[in-house]
Amino acid sequence: MPPSAKPSSHVFSTLPDQLSLYVHIPFCTTCCSYCAFYSEPEESWLEHRQPYMDRLMHELEEIVLRHDRPFSSIFIGGGNPGCLTYQQLDGMLALAQSHGKSEECTIEMNPETFDTSLFPLFASKKVTRLSMGIQSMDDTVLATLGRNARRHDNLKGISLAKEVHDLYGTDLSFDLMVCLPGQTLAMAKADIDEIVCLADPSHISLYCLTVEEGTALSDKVSKGLLPVLDEDGQEAFLWGVWDHLKSLGFSHYEVSNFCKGSKYCKHNRTYWNLESYLGLGSSAVSAIRGGQTLCHYSQEEDLATYAQGKDFSGYVAETLTEKEHLEEYCMMALRTDVGIDKIVFEKRFSLSFDETFGSVVESLQDDWYAKSPQRFVLTEIGYMVLDEIVLRFALALG
Template identity: 45%
Template sequence: MPILAVRENGRSVLIQPTFLELVPSARPCSLYVHIPFCHAKCSYCAFFSEVPPSNGIDNLFLDRLLEEVAQVTMARSVPFETVFIGGGNPGMLPVSFLAELVSTITSIGSIGKPLEFSMEMNPESLQDAHSLLFESGLDRLSIGIQSMQDRHLKTLGRNTDRQKNLQGLARAKELQDTFGFRLNCDLMTCIPGQSIADASTDIDELVDLVAPDHISLYNLTVEESTPLAQRVAGGSLVVLDEDRQADMLESCWDRLAALGYFQYEISNFSTEKATRCLHNERYWRLDEYVGIGPTAAGTVAMSGRSVRTTGAADIHRYTKEDAFSTYGIYPLTIAESMHEHLLMGLRTSVGIEKDAWSKRYGYRFNELFSERIVLLERYGERLFEDSKERFALTRAGFMLLDSIVLHLSQALEDAPS
């Protein structure tokens, strides 16, 4: 699809940029690299990933991924602000390759290192040999624990158990003591069969064992076409009702606060401002980022509007076709960008900064949403804070995030394209 470019000789010119032409040279920009492999697919997961064949991951895939990462890094005249290598499970890849990937990003052109370099990994995959990654420039590790209790791990279809979680956490703590990186752990709540006491116990044990400086606490979402959804539809699993989920989330939020964790986003908690995830904060502000790998998304600016890139969900095509040829490129309308801004910005404790909104879109926030905001005020609980500087949800508003975004987005139906 052609994208409206700047005017030339008094005429609007339509162009189709290449992927590399979209990479900002000097503007602040982040990088996400997607590793689409897992030992086994979790029953709740709707993200794109595959179990590799018995003979291992094709070296051609590794070569292509490294080629694309090297080229987007060379397209920059300054370092990426932040980098996140996710999946899937990056721990599936050879340690030597991961170290080469990290060092490629941090050393090409000698332009410096990102402000934050994160990688996620499952606890059973973490090895002492991964010390190479921290020597190469990695400075933040995110471990997917989800639960410390075997019965809940089984419900989630995790390829791990309590003992492997304990071993992974112990190894992470040893590596952290040596290299001083920041540590995040993911936990899941609202699992069928999980009690409030179960969820609180997971939090307490995690903090007692490794005291991570960051915890991501997600409530389980039943995604369509997943094995979990099939079990729920078949009646073998019963999802917690909305009131029970709200009670569990509030209890967990209170417990984290009591342990010294500040909720700066609906699912993210840090011990201090310096330990927040800078990469995710850039997502929530709709800052620019490049996505590399199958299904990896990116959003960059061109000619005053946002452009989305998305990798194809096809590892074979990614490996066999030319570099960057499997990404879709299309512009977002102003209404689409505004909707995404609502969805992402209202997840945070800061909310949407009105001055930034006006500068980005040319419309004042309250001019667009005043009628919708008045309707929200009629709700029994105080759902939001509306000041001159920002519009942010309260804890009660967080509980109704999706509904509030949908409600506000109805004001965008007449927004310009």
């Protein structure tokens, strides 16, 4: 635990007027080999599902009593929220929207667990946005990833998602992965084309494979059992899929996210702008702003401990230093096509962007960024070297 972190006896003591909500459901049928997000397979969570949801509902009820206005946005993620029953999801969403519906409410679903029993969530407008994890349309690649779903499951899930959109106007987003072992650029483009043809989504999240330490995939890669692309290979692959998505009418509004028109994910904008959001559930993270102060809360990754613990126990608070706050703000803002608004920056930190980072900007290659008197934004070339740019910004802070 960091020195500045401490268990909080008065968790979330101050809640700002503008607040988003994230709820983590750490249940999966099986766990994918690449995934570093916290979840457990069915045999580990089944006995804990009801007590987990009981505590979650108790905490949410208290938050709703204290925060007497609608959440700006809601995101139910996982894991796979499709492992809950309709009644559990409906009850949780009804409670979360006690003071009115949010402008956007997203739910994640895996294709193999999505079925018509969940349609009333969309019909009632409790959910306005469906995010479905497809990752690949190729059975061999899906097997390599350890996905529970196969191509026929994906096709069924996509078809049902399109039905939800046509019936209720629900916005659709699909997750895909690229630079995967055994995947070619042509295969990745074909995945995109098939999903666009079948469902006409307004949003696609496109993630480059990251070999996360501690995952089953990492173990295979380290043993030489699975070849992965080097940096040059990944860069060429990404240019190919980025250009393809743009040719289909998608805007590249964040490093890993593409949308049509204004159909970006409002909830994720909250993260990237470092605005206030509340995270409930095992492994959930929160960020609560108060003026120039940003406090993070985190809950340990153990669903059994969460399910058996007292309400609001286990959340750990850490107030960021001014330098940490600045670093995190730059790291998040530079991921987006909005970049850093210099007026907002000065108002938030009482610092001039040009005076603070002018020497850093001068050290960057011209094609890495675009700037104006009001804004500093990275280009797609800049996205390719984002880590290097963020490091230079951090070093400038001393």
